[in-house]
Amino acid sequence: MYFTEKEKSNMAVLFSEISNTKKNDFIFFYSDDLIFSVKVENFFDSDNDEDFDSENYEEYNACVVQIKQILVDKNNKFKGIELFELNYRNFPRKIKTEDGRIILKEFV
Incomplete structure (x- = not known):
């Protein structure tokens, strides 16, 4: 999977973690006010809904x-x-595995 420069510090890290461990359950921290337990499903190409041209x-x-x-x-x-x-x-600012291992911290 190809990742742009904007994605290498976030989406690529998450994709690599799932590819290497075969686990897709995480805790996403967006802020102190927003924290989820999640399951990451299919990766796919998307766009910003602008006209292709x-x-x-x-x-x-x-x-x-x-x-x-x-x-x-x-x-x-x-x-x-x-x-x-x-x-x-x-993207969340921090991601942990369900067992507490941090895979991404303070994404900006």
């Missing part, structure tokens, strides 16, 4: 994330949401 068109890697449990959501932002598309634009 537009200079703003962008294609990138994404994956389906199933929210197994909302651990913290102080603003009820994800209440009722079971699946979402993850890409480099909405």
Whole structure:
């Protein structure tokens, strides 16, 4: 799978972890107010919904994330949401495996 420069510090790390360990259950930390237990599903190509011929068109890697449990959501932002598309634009700031090993920390 090819990763752009924007994706090498985030999506590529997650893809590599899943490829190497065959485990896809994680804890995603977006902030102190938003923490999920998730299962990462299929990786696929996605885009920003711009016209293909537009200079703003962008294609990138994404994956389906199933929210197994909302651990913290102080603003009820994800209440009722079971699946979402993850890409480099909405990547969590920290990811841990279910056994507590940090695979990505403080993505900016």
